[in-house]
Amino acid sequence: MQILSPAQRRPVSVETAALRPVSRAPIDAWRLLGWIGISFTLLGLLDIGLGWYPTAFGNPEWEFGTISGSLNALAIPMLGLYLVLASAIARSDRRTARIVAVSMSALLLVILGLGVVYVTVLPLAIKAVSGNALVSLGIKKAIVKAVTLGVADSVLLIVGMVKGWRVPPAG
Numbered sequence: 001m002q003i004l005s006p007a008q009r010r011p012v013s014v015e016t017a018a019l020r021p022v023s024r025a026p027i028d029a030w031r032l033l034g035w036i037g038i039s040f041t042l043l044g045l046l047d048i049g050l051g052w053y054p055t056a057f058g059n060p061e062w063e064f065g066t067i068s069g070s071l072n073a074l075a076i077p078m079l080g081l082y083l084v085l086a087s088a089i090a091r092s093d094r095r096t097a098r099i100v101a102v103s104m105s106a107l108l109l110v111i112l113g114l115g116v117v118y119v120t121v122l123p124l125a126i127k128a129v130s131g132n133a134l135v136s137l138g139i140k141k142a143i144v145k146a147v148t149l150g151v152a153d154s155v156l157l158i159v160g161m162v163k164g165w166r167v168p169p170a171g
Contacts, residue, residue, distance in 0.1 A: 030090040037083025044077030060124040067118045068142050071111075071149040078153060081107075085164050092170035101164030108157040115150055 048070050056062035081100055088097035122143060129135040 027091060030087045034084050034087030034091075034096070037080040037085075037087060040080025040083065041077045042080075044073065044075075044080060048073050048077070060121045061128075063117060064121045064125045064142075067114050067121075068146045070114065071146045071153070074111075074149065074153055077107075078156060082156075082160060085160055089163065089167055092167065094167045094169045097164040097167035101161045104157045104160045104164065108154055108161070111150055111154055111157070118146065118150075 051066055051069050051073065081104060085097060085100045085104075087093075088100060125139055125143075126136070129139050
């Protein structure tokens with residue numbers, strides 16, 4: 001049983017398929033997410049930067065608290081960087097993806113540098129609260145959280161750097 005007669009079948013030519021209007025909505029949506037990501041990144045970094053002012057390098061309590069707080073607050077800028085990266089990948093914007101990859105590598109170096117300072121301050125922080133069990137527990141929790149966040153953020157940054165660097169050129 002034939003459902004369509006030969007006269008009812010209409011093959012679609014390549015020219016007809018090419019004339020279909022292309023919706024810009026997905027591209028515009030990805031571009032918007034990229035701008036939102038830039039906003040998250042800048043506002044999050046501003047928040048972290050304000051935590052570092054006024055500086056008190058050499059003060060172990062300040063270094064411990066500031067680095068712990070910075071690692072806690074890093075989620076928003078990281079989300080922003082990943083939104084920009086996702087936008088660049090979806091739009092095949094190799095230049096933006098590579099800029100994000102380089103930014104992620106710079107942030108990774110900062111985290112690693114802060115990790116070195118943090119490790120030097122840990123013995124002083126633990127010793128300073130050794131007489132108070134409750135405060136000692138709080139310090140130990142803060143250390144576990146900071147180390148976990150530092151390692152997780154580092155892994156996420158490495159993955160983002162690789163993904164950003166491997167974006168093929170548009171075309």
